[in-house]
Amino acid sequence: MMLERLKLVTLVAEPVLEERLTSKLLELGATGFTVTDSRGQGSRGIRASTVPGEGVRIEVVVSADVAAVILQHVKDEYFPSYAVIAWVAEVEVVRGDKYV
């Protein structure tokens, strides 16, 4: 099967940011995203939401260029004051044209 190399960007953030982040992802060129509820603890502790430790995990498959823009945006807007982590992984997807 034809596989295409793309980037999987994963953001784990406070639940309150879900709406803002996902709409921004679409604006920056993502064609879709997946959100799952998550639990955990990080360097900011687990205190930022009413229920301690709750978070959302947002995953999006995009081109390398869009991935770079997303990371820059998250770094500038959210890293200073919010509990957010972000990472990028290489993925091979079927139907690569769906994501760019």
Next chain:
Amino acid sequence: MDPIKSNLLSPVALAFALGVVARVIKSEFSLPRDVYAALSVFLLFSLGLKGGVELGHADLSVVAWPAVVTLALGCLTPLSAYAVLRGLGRFSVSDAAGIAAHYGSVSAVTSIAAVTFARGMNAEPEGFMPTLLTLLESPGIHIALAIGALKTAKPGQSVKSVLHEVLTGRSMVLLVGGLIVGLLMGEQHWAGIEGFFDTRGAIFKGALTLFLLEMGVVAGSRLSDLKRVGPFLLGFGVLMPVVHGLAGAWLGTLAGLSVGGATVLAAMAASASYIAAPPAVRMTLPEANPTYYLTASLVITFPFNLLVGIPLYFEAARWLHGAGGA
């Protein structure tokens, strides 16, 4: 029986305590999230519906003065909280405004507990109290957020998105929506659903008890944060509600509310939100430390009001009515 003692032995207070204990002994018990959410929907919607039906019978002249003093309280509570936190507590602008937004806005559950308590003491509050709740909520939170946003001069955060966040929040939609639905359907249709939604009924009280059990778990899981917030905030979390509560009891009495009504208004003024305010503050004032405002409102002020505050405001309201020569 002594109101404070009888309150401590009420099912809601004991359920709350059980929730805290369950967390302290590290029991894995907690209500499923969706059940907790459903219970809060039921409680808020019931409160709104019943309030709307009652508002239908209320005379405008009876509601007008209580509405005016409620709006005044809504403007006063965030300002006094901000002034105390900034002036005496030496908190940063963001932290002070963030905490003040919580104390300006209202905990609907505290108000429900106050209604239940007042009824238990044979002091039925006015039926239009939920209307006052919605009047108190909005200025309280907005004034504090506006102070914070203006003083920190953060560009980009639009006032519109905060307004949207607060006005479309779960509690506002259910309360205001419930009020309108209740008002429109009137007494005749209310009779058909009263058995389920009646805020005096067993179903409502049972749901409230379960909800408080889970509130206890939530508060209990933040118990260790008490050590982090420092003695000032501990004192603030107890004394600020007393000041706001007494102001509420006094103004409510002046405006012609009954003992029960003045008690509920006092409890609402004294309460600090922990459902509606945290996300709004987190969005608007990201520099404000959530540990401060969540611990103060949820772990200190909420249990204080539930266990000691409400009976205290009741006694104050009763005394004020007596002193008024009634």
